Amino acid sequence: MPLPPRVSDLTSFDLLLSVAELGSIGRAAAAHRMSQPAASARLRHLEHELGVHLLKREARGARLTTAGELVAGWVQPVLDRAADLEAGIAALRVDRHTHLRIAASLTVAEYLLPRWLIALRAADPDTVTALSCGNSTEVAAQVLAGEAEIGFIEGPQVPAGVQSREVSRDELVVVAAPSHEWARRRRVRPTELATTPLVSREPGSGTRQAWEQAVREQLDTDLAAPVLEVSSTTAIKAAAMGGIGPAVLSVRAVAAELAAGTLVRLAVPGLDLTRRLRAIWPAGHDVRGPARDLLAIALRNPG
The missing domain is CATH 1.10.10.10 (Winged helix-like DNA-binding domain superfamily/Winged helix DNA-binding domain)
Structure with a gap:
C-alpha cells in the first residue's frame, strides 16, 4: 500500500x-x-x-x-527497520563472487539476520555478503553443497552432515482471525488444535517441522492435513486474516498483526511451542573468517 x-x-x-x-x-x-x-x-x-x-x-x-x-x-523503530531493509537488500543484490555466502531460513532472514549484517559491516566494512533464502531443508542442502559457508535454520532437527550451534530461541504461536470461533474464547485445547486443518508452510519448512514434532512428542497424536499450504509467511498471515483457517507462526512474524488486532493469539495450555534457531556449517570444518565473525555476532545478539 x-x-x-x-x-x-x-x-x-x-x-x-x-x-x-x-x-x-x-x-x-x-x-x-x-x-x-x-x-x-x-x-x-x-x-x-x-x-x-x-x-x-x-x-x-x-x-x-x-x-x-x-x-x-x-x-x-521505523528507522531501525529501514536499516535492516537496506542491509538485507544489499546482501541479496551482490553476486556470488563475494567474501561470505550465507543461507538462511525465512524467519531468521527477515527478523534477525539484517541486524547481524549491520553489526558485521560495522566490525569489518570490507566484508561483502551474499544471502540466499529458503526453508530449513533448502538451507541445509546449500551448506552441504558448498554453496554457503554458514546457514541458519529453524527446524527441530540438526540435518546430517553439519555441525550446529544454537544462536537464538523462538516461540511459535497459534493465531486466527478475530472472526474465528476460537478468537472469542482466546484458547484452544491441544488435541483440538492438532486435529484442525491449519494454514501451513510447505513440507521442509522449519516452522512446520517444529510444530509437527511438538505435537507428536507432547500429544502422541496424528495431525490433520493442512487446509492450505503456502510458501511464505506473508501468505499465511493473509490467509489466516481472511478466515481460511488458524495458523502457527513465529511470534516475531505476527507482532504487528497482534498489536493491530487483525490476528488474535490463542493460548494452548500444556503445549510447549518453543523452538531453537541454529547456525550450521559442514561437519568436520571450522567456521573461519567472516563466517566466524557473523556467528559470534549472532551469539551475542540472539534477538
Missing part, C-alpha cells in the same frame, strides 16, 4: 533524531552532509506536514518539544 505522505520522508525524521542527539540543527546538518539552511528547511517542512512543532529553536542550539519527543520515539 502507498505510504501516507506525512511519513514517507524518512530522511527528515532521521535528521530530527540527529538534532535530538547532537543538540543543534547545524551539527545535525553536518552529520547528514547537508547545509544548515537545507536542514532547517527540511525540518520546517516536516513540521508543516505533521501540523505540530517538533523543535524549540534556541540561541545555542535546538531541542525537541514534547511533541517532538513523542514523534522521535515512534519513528526510531
Whole structure:
C-alpha cells in the first residue's frame, strides 16, 4: 500500500533524531552532509506536514518539544527497520563472487539476520555478503553443497552432515482471525488444535517441522492435513486474516498483526511451542573468517 505522505520522508525524521542527539540543527546538518539552511528547511517542512512543532529553536542550539519527543520515539523503530531493509537488500543484490555466502531460513532472514549484517559491516566494512533464502531443508542442502559457508535454520532437527550451534530461541504461536470461533474464547485445547486443518508452510519448512514434532512428542497424536499450504509467511498471515483457517507462526512474524488486532493469539495450555534457531556449517570444518565473525555476532545478539 502507498505510504501516507506525512511519513514517507524518512530522511527528515532521521535528521530530527540527529538534532535530538547532537543538540543543534547545524551539527545535525553536518552529520547528514547537508547545509544548515537545507536542514532547517527540511525540518520546517516536516513540521508543516505533521501540523505540530517538533523543535524549540534556541540561541545555542535546538531541542525537541514534547511533541517532538513523542514523534522521535515512534519513528526510531521505523528507522531501525529501514536499516535492516537496506542491509538485507544489499546482501541479496551482490553476486556470488563475494567474501561470505550465507543461507538462511525465512524467519531468521527477515527478523534477525539484517541486524547481524549491520553489526558485521560495522566490525569489518570490507566484508561483502551474499544471502540466499529458503526453508530449513533448502538451507541445509546449500551448506552441504558448498554453496554457503554458514546457514541458519529453524527446524527441530540438526540435518546430517553439519555441525550446529544454537544462536537464538523462538516461540511459535497459534493465531486466527478475530472472526474465528476460537478468537472469542482466546484458547484452544491441544488435541483440538492438532486435529484442525491449519494454514501451513510447505513440507521442509522449519516452522512446520517444529510444530509437527511438538505435537507428536507432547500429544502422541496424528495431525490433520493442512487446509492450505503456502510458501511464505506473508501468505499465511493473509490467509489466516481472511478466515481460511488458524495458523502457527513465529511470534516475531505476527507482532504487528497482534498489536493491530487483525490476528488474535490463542493460548494452548500444556503445549510447549518453543523452538531453537541454529547456525550450521559442514561437519568436520571450522567456521573461519567472516563466517566466524557473523556467528559470534549472532551469539551475542540472539534477538
